[in-house]
Amino acid sequence: MLVEVTEDVTSLASGGPQTMFALLGATTLVLVAGVPWMLPAAAGGTNLKSPQNVEVYIVDDTFILRWDRSSPSVRNVTFSADYQTLENDTWLKLPGCQSIANTKCNFSSLELNIYEEIKLRIRAEEGNNTSPWHYVDSFTLFGKAQIGPPKVHLEAEDKAIIINITPPGTKDHGMWSLDSSSFTYSLEIWKNSSSGDRRTETVYPRDKIYKLSPETTYCLKVKARLLPRKIGVFSPVYCIKTTVENKLPPPENIQLDAENRIHVLKWDYAHENVTFQAQWLHAYLKKIPGDNSDKWKQIPNCENVRTTQCVFPKNTFRKGIYLIRVRASDGNTTSVWSKEEKFDTQFQITLLPPVIAVKSTNDVSLRVYISATEESENRAMNHPYSLTYEIVFWENTSNAERKIVDKRTDFTFPKLKPLTAYCVKARALIQDEKWNKSSVFSDTVCEKTKPGNTSKTWLIAGVCAALLSIPVVVYVMKLLFRCIGYVFFPSSKPPSAIDEYFSEQPLRNLLLFTSEEQTERCFIIENTNTIIAIEETHQTDGEHKKYNSQTSQDSGNYSNEDESSESKLSEEFVHQETE
Amino acid sequence: MTSRCILQTALLVYFSTTVLAVNYDLLRFQLSSSSVECQNLLLQLNGTTKDCIKDRMNFKFPEEIEKPQQVQKEALLLVTLDIFQKTSDIFRKNLSSTGWNEIIVNNLLEKIHWQIEHLEEILEKIKEEENFTWDDRTLLPLKRYYLRIVRYLKAKVYSICAWKIVRAEMLRSFFFLDKFTNYLPN
Numbered sequence: 173m174l175v176e177v178t179e180d181v182t183s184l185a186s187g188g189p190q191t192m193f194a195l196l197g198a199t200t201l202v203l204v205a206g207v208p209w210m211l212p213a214a215a216g217g218t219n220l221k222s223p224q225n226v227e228v229y230i231v232d233d234t235f236i237l238r239w240d241r242s243s244p245s246v247r248n249v250t251f252s253a254d255y256q257t258l259e260n261d262t263w264l265k266l267p268g269c270q271s272i273a274n275t276k277c278n279f280s281s282l283e284l285n286i287y288e289e290i291k292l293r294i295r296a297e298e299g300n301n302t303s304p305w306h307y308v309d310s311f312t313l314f315g316k317a318q319i320g321p322p323k324v325h326l327e328a329e330d331k332a333i334i335i336n337i338t339p340p341g342t343k344d345h346g347m348w349s350l351d352s353s354s355f356t357y358s359l360e361i362w363k364n365s366s367s368g369d370r371r372t373e374t375v376y377p378r379d380k381i382y383k384l385s386p387e388t389t390y391c392l393k394v395k396a397r398l399l400p401r402k403i404g405v406f407s408p409v410y411c412i413k414t415t416v417e418n419k420l421p422p423p424e425n426i427q428l429d430a431e432n433r434i435h436v437l438k439w440d441y442a443h444e445n446v447t448f449q450a451q452w453l454h455a456y457l458k459k460i461p462g463d464n465s466d467k468w469k470q471i472p473n474c475e476n477v478r479t480t481q482c483v484f485p486k487n488t489f490r491k492g493i494y495l496i497r498v499r500a501s502d503g504n505t506t507s508v509w510s511k512e513e514k515f516d517t518q519f520q521i522t523l524l525p526p527v528i529a530v531k532s533t534n535d536v537s538l539r540v541y542i543s544a545t546e547e548s549e550n551r552a553m554n555h556p557y558s559l560t561y562e563i564v565f566w567e568n569t570s571n572a573e574r575k576i577v578d579k580r581t582d583f584t585f586p587k588l589k590p591l592t593a594y595c596v597k598a599r600a601l602i603q604d605e606k607w608n609k610s611s612v613f614s615d616t617v618c619e620k621t622k623p624g625n626t627s628k629t630w631l632i633a634g635v636c637a638a639l640l641s642i643p644v645v646v647y648v649m650k651l652l653f654r655c656i657g658y659v660f661f662p663s664s665k666p667p668s669a670i671d672e673y674f675s676e677q678p679l680r681n682l683l684l685f686t687s688e689e690q691t692e693r694c695f696i697i698e699n700t701n702t703i704i705a706i707e708e709t710h711q712t713d714g715e716h717k718k719y720n721s722q723t724s725q726d727s728g729n730y731s732n733e734d735e736s737s738e739s740k741l742s743e744e745f746v747h748q749e750t751e
Numbered sequence: 752m753t754s755r756c757i758l759q760t761a762l763l764v765y766f767s768t769t770v771l772a773v774n775y776d777l778l779r780f781q782l783s784s785s786s787v788e789c790q791n792l793l794l795q796l797n798g799t800t801k802d803c804i805k806d807r808m809n810f811k812f813p814e815e816i817e818k819p820q821q822v823q824k825e826a827l828l829l830v831t832l833d834i835f836q837k838t839s840d841i842f843r844k845n846l847s848s849t850g851w852n853e854i855i856v857n858n859l860l861e862k863i864h865w866q867i868e869h870l871e872e873i874l875e876k877i878k879e880e881e882n883f884t885w886d887d888r889t890l891l892p893l894k895r896y897y898l899r900i901v902r903y904l905k906a907k908v909y910s911i912c913a914w915k916i917v918r919a920e921m922l923r924s925f926f927f928l929d930k931f932t933n934y935l936p937n
Contacts, residue, residue, distance in 0.1 A: 285898065287891050287895045312888075456860060
């Protein structure tokens with residue numbers, strides 16, 4: 173601009189000095205007025221911006237509020253924050269966060285219910301100017317809290333390290349006052365020398381890490397976890413060296429078995445000539461921070477035993493979870509305590525065998541009922557695991573067994589052979605993903621099947637058949653008698669075939685004996701006239717006669733034999749007479 | 752019933768118990784029997800409150816939990832675990848003024864712990880197997896409730912009346928626990 177002005181000035185050199193001076197004055201005025209414009213805006217203005225990226229950061233009992241400045245500058249800007257609970261509508265000053273020059277403040281002295289929802293707001297201030305409030309969404313102190321590092325104290329043995337963990341945030345009314353016994357701890361351990369091979373384990377507040385080598389330096393770190401989602405930061409790394417190997421090692425592989433009314437505790441030990449001592453503790457005491465070393469109790473019958481096992485009554489332990497440890501002693505020295513084994517009494521049960529009842533049913537099958545004995549029913553109250561039954565079923569004479577595994581207590585074996593003896597035995601099983609347990613087999617029960625409906629149906633069929641066959645038999649008998657009668661007692665009637673061939677009477681009479689005696693008619697000839705008269709009378713009817721005789725002949729076949737024979741005889745005699 | 756049919760049923764039972772790793776039937780049985788045993792033990796502790804009328808307090812058991820249909824089963828389990836844990840914490844505080852039988856109290860703590868162990872196992876299993884997104888706010892109403900009880904005990908200097916009132920409140924919480932266990936799935 174100045175250059176232009178000078179150019180203008182030089183070009184207007186001829187314009188005169190007055191205009192030149194006026195122009196100069198105008199430009200300088202403009203320049204002076206423009207300077208504050210061009211320079212960056214001072215804080216003295218009313219455009220204060222509120223802080224950005226405000227964040228609440230809580231670790232154990234330390235409450236921190238952090239933010240960023242809206243515009244980076246090095247001026248006298250301070251920040252102040254307020255808080256408000258949901259019950260109270262008023263905004264109260266957040267202690268430790270008033271007129272803060274930095275970008276973070278510590279309000280740990282706030283005495284407030286950590287489970288109550290609160291809201292925060294923060295603004296920038298400079299003198300009398302304030303930025304608008306920046307509000308933080310409502311939250312609970314507990315919800316935002318992160319778990320800090322726990323404190324760890326170590327003690328070395330030869331092959332183990334005893335750890336003693338102090339929960340994070342040990343203030344009495346602190347963040348974790350209600351949850352301190354609910355923490356679970358996970359530990360990472362490694363040999364100081366080698367880089368790899370880190371072992372991770374879940375540990376109790378007072379616990380031991382086993383399977384270590386003697387005279388080795390180990391390093392570890394611990395973090396705490398709280399259900400459902402809080403995972404804490406790791407503690408600093410602690411290192412310790414294990415001691416020289418002990419003369420007497422501790423017993424190993426502790427097992428607890430249950431038999432009827434006793435418990436048998438067994439363990440392994442390589443050396444001889446030692447006595448053992450076993451102790452127990454309620455498992456829940458391990459979860460509580462603090463010293464529980466004085467709470468271990470002696471197991472009866474398990475003090476100064478020389479064998480690697482001891483037996484004690486079952487009612488020593490009520491239902492619950494227990495820890496057992498054993499140590500050896502040879503008079504002079506005692507070993508360290510063995511690894512503590514956890515036992516849940518609900519897994520230490522003896523399953524009693526079930527009771528079977530077998531019934532044979534009408535349709536040639538056997539029904540098997542399984543029930544529990546009274547004693548096992550009393551126990552069932554404490555052991556809610558559902559039982560599965562294994563049933564073995566076989567024919568008494570053969571060895572072929574059928575096995576069925578099922579949860580039901582009522583079975584039917586159908587379609588068996590009638591009047592056969594079958595035998596059944598069963599045992600109870602617990603099949604759970606965690607453990608398997610089975611009882612001994614029950615007593616064998618044998619039962620014979622009934623005759624069954626098939627023979628009955630045969631009987632009915634037979635009766636019906638018999639009834640139906642009676643008319644058949646009668647008919648057959650009839651035929652038989654006819655045959656017999658035919659052979660031994662023939663009838664005197666001529667068969668009809670003979671009638672056809674022998675139509676004339678005399679021959680017939682010759683061939684057959686008729687029951688009637690044939691008598692000849694005798695004619696006494698006294699007077700021929702009378703005969704001729706008869707003849708004449710008869711001649712007039714000669715044709716007629718012939719016709720008649722023919723007809724009589726014909727009729728002789730059909731009509732009465734006697735009549736026809738009579739007429740024929742008379743006719744022949746007449747013919748003889750006329751000739 | 753043919754042997755094939757029995758085999759199929761057995762296989763179904765076997766596979767269903769392996770696929771559904773959490774056996775809710777068993778859990779429900781364990782929870783209700785634990786609850787009954789704990790209530791019986793609490794009732795054995797002397798708790799007549801007729802002289803303690805002025806110490807009576809409404810601790811306001813969280814209503815949201817009273818309607819468990821709205822809560823998912825994993826959250827129900829978490830709530831159940833928290834109730835057992837907090838009850839155990841409370842009964843490990845200073846009981847000297849009560850004169851209660853130590854054996855009964857220890858028995859109560861054992862039973863509570865037994866159930867805590869099993870619930871913790873199941874919740875670990877659920878965390879590994881299911882993609883359930885846990886909400887930290889699930890437990891807030893219950894934590895507020897127990898904080899009221901703990902503050903009350905401290906304010907009353909663990910007096911015998913305060914303990915009797917708290918004992919009655921614990922019985923009440925077991926009653927609600929019984930209601931939730933019915934809402935666990937089959």
